[in-house]
Amino acid sequence: MTLSTREKDLLRSTPSDLYITGTWIPATRGTTFAVTDPATGLTLKNIADASPEDGMRALDAAVAAQDSWAATAPRTRGELLRHAFDALMSRAEDFALLMTLEMGKPLAEARGEVAYGGEFLRWYSEEAARISGRYGPNPEGTGNMIISQKPVGPCLLITPWNFPLAMATRKIAPALAAGCTVVIKPAAQTPLTTLAFVQLLEQVGLPPGVVNVITTSTSAKVAAPILADPRLRKLSFTGSTSVGRALIREAATGVLRTSMELGGNAPFIVFEDADLDRAVDGAMLAKFRNAGQACTAANRFIVHESVAAEFTARVTERVIAMRVGRGTDDGVTIGPLIDAKAVSSVHELVQDAVERGAQILTGGSPLDREGTFYSPTVLGEVHPESRLLKEEIFGPVLGITTFSSEDDAVRCANDTEYGLMSYVFTNDLGRGHRMINRLATGLMALNTGLASNAAAPFGGVKQSGIGREGGIEGIQEYLDTKYTLLPTS
Numbered sequence: 001m002t003l004s005t006r007e008k009d010l011l012r013s014t015p016s017d018l019y020i021t022g023t024w025i026p027a028t029r030g031t032t033f034a035v036t037d038p039a040t041g042l043t044l045k046n047i048a049d050a051s052p053e054d055g056m057r058a059l060d061a062a063v064a065a066q067d068s069w070a071a072t073a074p075r076t077r078g079e080l081l082r083h084a085f086d087a088l089m090s091r092a093e094d095f096a097l098l099m100t101l102e103m104g105k106p107l108a109e110a111r112g113e114v115a116y117g118g119e120f121l122r123w124y125s126e127e128a129a130r131i132s133g134r135y136g137p138n139p140e141g142t143g144n145m146i147i148s149q150k151p152v153g154p155c156l157l158i159t160p161w162n163f164p165l166a167m168a169t170r171k172i173a174p175a176l177a178a179g180c181t182v183v184i185k186p187a188a189q190t191p192l193t194t195l196a197f198v199q200l201l202e203q204v205g206l207p208p209g210v211v212n213v214i215t216t217s218t219s220a221k222v223a224a225p226i227l228a229d230p231r232l233r234k235l236s237f238t239g240s241t242s243v244g245r246a247l248i249r250e251a252a253t254g255v256l257r258t259s260m261e262l263g264g265n266a267p268f269i270v271f272e273d274a275d276l277d278r279a280v281d282g283a284m285l286a287k288f289r290n291a292g293q294a295c296t297a298a299n300r301f302i303v304h305e306s307v308a309a310e311f312t313a314r315v316t317e318r319v320i321a322m323r324v325g326r327g328t329d330d331g332v333t334i335g336p337l338i339d340a341k342a343v344s345s346v347h348e349l350v351q352d353a354v355e356r357g358a359q360i361l362t363g364g365s366p367l368d369r370e371g372t373f374y375s376p377t378v379l380g381e382v383h384p385e386s387r388l389l390k391e392e393i394f395g396p397v398l399g400i401t402t403f404s405s406e407d408d409a410v411r412c413a414n415d416t417e418y419g420l421m422s423y424v425f426t427n428d429l430g431r432g433h434r435m436i437n438r439l440a441t442g443l444m445a446l447n448t449g450l451a452s453n454a455a456a457p458f459g460g461v462k463q464s465g466i467g468r469e470g471g472i473e474g475i476q477e478y479l480d481t482k483y484t485l486l487p488t489s
Contacts, residue, residue, distance in 0.1 A: 283449065378398045
């Protein structure tokens with residue numbers, strides 16, 4: 001397998017260095033690491049491998065630029081984000097291809113991510129000028145209260161590998177709109193999209209030091225001194241719950257503002273009165289988008305016993321018809337998993353379920369081919385104690401269990417430490433409203449397999465995280481509230 005001329009040209013134009021104080025520079029120790037295509041194992045590019053010293057240089061740059069960026073007119077900040085949106089849309093095909101190369105998702109899905117990621121730039125370009133406060137008399141009548149909002153200060157943003165553009169824009173856009181400078185550290189598996197995006201920000205006129213990028217193969221070592229520095233005032237992280245807990249402990253020393261978007265274990269509930277056409281369509285989208293490698297992916301399919309057989313048969317038929325391959329190939333709907341470790345983890349969950357009595361209806365094994373692929377899988381009669389129902393799968397595996405009553409469905413759905421996303425299919429409006437109140441998740445999709453939107457708050461409860469990204473709530477994560485009393489005499 002060799003790269004096409006277009007792919008080579010795109011990779012050649014993508015930066016490979018760190019971006020600090022508006023300059024592309026190599027790592028101080030001259031070290032690099034390889035970014036590979038999970039569909040082929042080919043090395044795409046060798047990029048700078050930052051050291052802890054490089055990380056501190058990036059923080060120095062963000063601190064130095066903070067006051068001037070905070071003093072920049074909100075309209076100016078917003079217009080820069082709007083220019084970034086326009087530039088991204090004009091290069092949508094390049095960004096989609098770059099994501100497909102380094103992450104593996106089908107090109108059609110990558111195009112969807114460009115559209116979704118771009119919306120955060122457009123949304124927060126409009127919100128920058130809407131940061132507000134209030135003014136009014138205090139209850140005693142002795143003075144007037146001035147309530148204002150100020151940027152929290154320099155931020156460390158840590159993004160995951162599964163949505164390399166959207167997770168960067170979802171954090172960078174509200175931070176810049178609020179007047180904060182940032183250091184962003186993308187995942188080592190998929191750093192190229194972030195590097196290309198920051199290059200785009202540079203091209204549309206972002207002042208030096210406002211956004212700084214460090215790429216590294218030793219994330220914990222590089223992040224530790226940044227988190228320990230009292231000049232850092234905000235940490236935003238998207239990733240696993242276990243890593244999130246560790247970062248919260250580190251952030252506690254400096255009492256940092258934190259936003260944590262962590263793991264998920266989303267229930268997908270199909271009631272007896274559901275429109276099965278919509279439920280099956282929703283299942284395919286909620287489970288197999290990004291090959292199941294999403295924190296919002298449907299993890300547990302909880303189907304009423306009266307419709308379980310039909311739902312299972314229809315879903316299985318659709319899964320059998322899916323085409324697996326490199327995301328750039330025509331007709332591919334399932335790309336590779338991110339690496340060999342991911343394939344092994346998914347297969348362990350499938351084997352555990354089978355050992356407990358689950359039936360393999362299709363798939364059920366890694367694919368014997370170049371790259372890190374796992375066959376799209378449907379499992380029936382999954383035992384309640386299976387690890388598949390308790391742990392985040394992060395792969396193209398759909399496991400079905402049944403229920404007999406609404407209370408039973410709710411109990412099963414809430415029986416997890418996670419609380420990010422839930423999916424409900426029912427034609428009973430009253431039941432739908434009850435699920436809004438009864439399901440312990442931060443997001444819920446009712447009769448649809450996709451709910452994320454730049455204008456809506458994204459985030460979970462319980463072990464799925466702290467804070468929200470997106471919507472009017474998202475910019476609040478980057479603002480501190482200040483109260484001033486102005487005496488009347």
